[in-house]
Every structure is written in structure tokens, then in C-alpha cells.
Amino acid sequence: MAEINGTNGNGHHGGVVLDVKDNDTPSNFTREDSVLSFSVPFMQKLVAEIAGTYFLIFAGCSSVAVNLNFDKVVTHPGISITWGFAVMVMVYSVGHISGAHFNPAVTLAFATCKRFPWKQVPAYIACQVIGATLAAGTIRLIFQGKQDHFTGTMPAGSDLQSFAVEFIITFYLMFIISGVATDNRAIGELAGLAVGSTVLLNVMFAGPISGASMNPARSLGPAIVSHQYKGLWIYIVSPILGAQAGAWVYNLIRYTDKPLREITKSASFLKGKGRP
Numbered sequence: 227m228a229e230i231n232g233t234n235g236n237g238h239h240g241g242v243v244l245d246v247k248d249n250d251t252p253s254n255f256t257r258e259d260s261v262l263s264f265s266v267p268f269m270q271k272l273v274a275e276i277a278g279t280y281f282l283i284f285a286g287c288s289s290v291a292v293n294l295n296f297d298k299v300v301t302h303p304g305i306s307i308t309w310g311f312a313v314m315v316m317v318y319s320v321g322h323i324s325g326a327h328f329n330p331a332v333t334l335a336f337a338t339c340k341r342f343p344w345k346q347v348p349a350y351i352a353c354q355v356i357g358a359t360l361a362a363g364t365i366r367l368i369f370q371g372k373q374d375h376f377t378g379t380m381p382a383g384s385d386l387q388s389f390a391v392e393f394i395i396t397f398y399l400m401f402i403i404s405g406v407a408t409d410n411r412a413i414g415e416l417a418g419l420a421v422g423s424t425v426l427l428n429v430m431f432a433g434p435i436s437g438a439s440m441n442p443a444r445s446l447g448p449a450i451v452s453h454q455y456k457g458l459w460i461y462i463v464s465p466i467l468g469a470q471a472g473a474w475v476y477n478l479i480r481y482t483d484k485p486l487r488e489i490t491k492s493a494s495f496l497k498g499k500g501r502p
Contacts, residue, residue: 266323268346272353274324278316279357282328283447285312287365287377294375302433309438310426317418329441330354331469335400339473341408351443358447366451378448379437381457388436388457392464393471395428396440400472409480440465 289308293300300308317326325342327333330351336342365377381388402424407417425440432438439445445461448454 268349271324271346272349274320275327275350275353276357276360278320278324278326279328279354279443280361282312282316283358283361283444284364285309286444287362287448288368290377291365291369291373291375294377295369295373303430306426306429306433309429310422310424312422313425314418314422317421321418324350328354328357328443329465329469330443331396331441331465332400332403334466335469335473338470339404339477354443355446358443359450360447362448362451365448376448376452376454378452378454379439379445379457379461380454381460382435382437385457385460389460389464391432391436392439392460393468395432395438396465396468397472397475399424399428399440400469401476404473404476404480409476436460440468442466 286305286309289300289305293302293305313328316328320326325336327336327350333342333347333350333354337344337347362377366374369375399421403417403421406420407414428440429438437445439461442462442465445458449458
């Protein structure tokens with residue numbers, strides 16, 4: 227879902243990585259875009275995207291299924307927390323391998339901003355949809371018969387209302403991702419926490435309106451398994467447009483006149499502790 231970065235006091239990246247690259251990375255990627263890059267086999271990236279998307283969708287949609295089947299024991303705040311924590315832990319788990327997109331809208335937004343190679347976009351999106359579909363299928367196998375509830379997303383009100391809400395919350399999400407996960411001046415070590423918290427907040431207030439998808443794969447997987455496609459176009463088109471807008475708006479404010487030495491020196495409050 228997010229490409230994570232982190233830098234140490236010397237301007238080199240620490241435990242988390244920005245823009246994980248391989249030999250297919252476009253030539254316009256520079257060390258200014260990513261201070262440290264290393265080769266990760268493309269198949270490892272794809273497996274990481276499938277696994278990451280699977281566990282993200284399984285955790286989030288399972289919380290919905292449990293809430294529907296067991297007297298709302300999870301509650302709506304509980305569902306919001308589950309989605310947020312699931313995003314956070316998966317970003318920290320595989321962000322250094324695949325960039326932890328888990329979301330076709332995020333992948334496309336990175337590509338249009340020249341932060342991700344276009345030739346890898348189809349494979350990434352295919353893996354994200356596969357992971358989401360497998361997760362939805364697993365949930366359906368676990369909750370059968372009367373417990374088989376649709377855990378996808380459908381508009382609670384009008385299509386226009388849900389379209390607007392999905393656009394806004396995905397814009398918000400991608401704006402945060404662009405800020406904390408792709409800007410060398412940000413606190414890169416906390417990128418997963420920031421992105422997960424944003425998802426939690428979005429689900430908290432937008433869930434009752436649109437389902438708070440923010441992710442075409444999250445809506446498409448359960449729709450394919452349950453054969454329920456009502457309003458699905460909203461959850462494909464609106465998040466893609468919202469993510470594009472969020473990424474481009476952040477790019478308008480990204481640039482700075484500060485020298486690189488000053489930027490990397492102040493990039494994180496975690497780096498200076500214990501130093502004179």
C-alpha cells in the first residue's frame with residue numbers, strides 16, 4: 227500500500243526502504259528519489275503483494291463477517307481498528323520487499339508520478355486482485371450457510387454519495403502515503419503507523435456510507451466470490467481517481483529549496499537521539 231522510506235544521520239536509509247528497485251526500474255529514478263536501492267527479484271515482489279493483500283483483506287473482511295454472525299461483537303470501531311492494524315503490520319512486514327502497495331489505485335498513482343515502472347503495473351494489479359479474491363474465498367469457506375454474508379462494499383445511499391466519499395478518503399489516504407512514505411524529509415520509520423491510522427480513521431467515518439473501500443481489489447475480490455456486482459464500478463473508478471489526485475497534489479508541495487544535507491539531517495526525530 228505504501229512505499230516506505232527511512233534515513234539515518236548520514237543520509238542513508240535505515241531499517242525501512244523507499245522505492246525498492248530491480249533491473250526494470252526506469253532510468254529517470256535517481257538517488258534523490260531513493261538514497262538506497264537494491265535489487266529484489268520481481269517474483270519475490272509479486273509473491274509479497276499476493277500474500278500482503280491476502281492477509282490484509284482476510285483480516286479486514288473477517289472482522290466484518292464475525293461482526294455479522296456473532297451479535298456485532300466486533301462493533302464498527304473494532305472493524306476500523308482491524309483494518310488499520312492490518313495495513314500497518316503488513317506495510318512493516320513486506321514494505322521492504324514489494325513496496326507494500328496492496329492496492330491497484332496506489333500502484334497506478336505511483337506509476338503516473340514516475341515512482342513505479344509502468345511495465346510492472348499489470349503484474350502488480352493482477353497479484354493484488356488474486357490475493358483479495360483468495361482471501362474472500364477463504365472467508366466464504368469458513369462462514370458457510372446462514373453465516374455466508376457478503377463482506378464486500380455496496381453504497382448505503384446514492385451512488386453519487388458513495389462515489390464522492392470514496393474519492394475523498396482515497397485522496398486523503400494517497401496524500402498521506404505520498405507524504406510519509408515517499409518524501410525523504412518525512413519520518414520514514416513511522417510510515418506504516420501513519421498509513422494504518424489513516425485507514426482506521428477513514429473506515430471509522432466512511433464505512434457506514436460507502437464501506438470505505440479505498441481499494442479496487444478490496445471490493446473486487448468479495449464481489450467475484452459472491453457474484454454481487456452492484457455499484458462495483460464506484461469502487462474501481464473513484465479510488466483510482468482519488469489516488470491520482472492525492473499523489474499529484476502532494477507533488478505540488480513536495481519540492482523545497484532546502485539543501486539535501488539539511489533535509490536528510492532533519493528527516494527524522496528518531497535519528498538524533500543520543501547524539502551531541
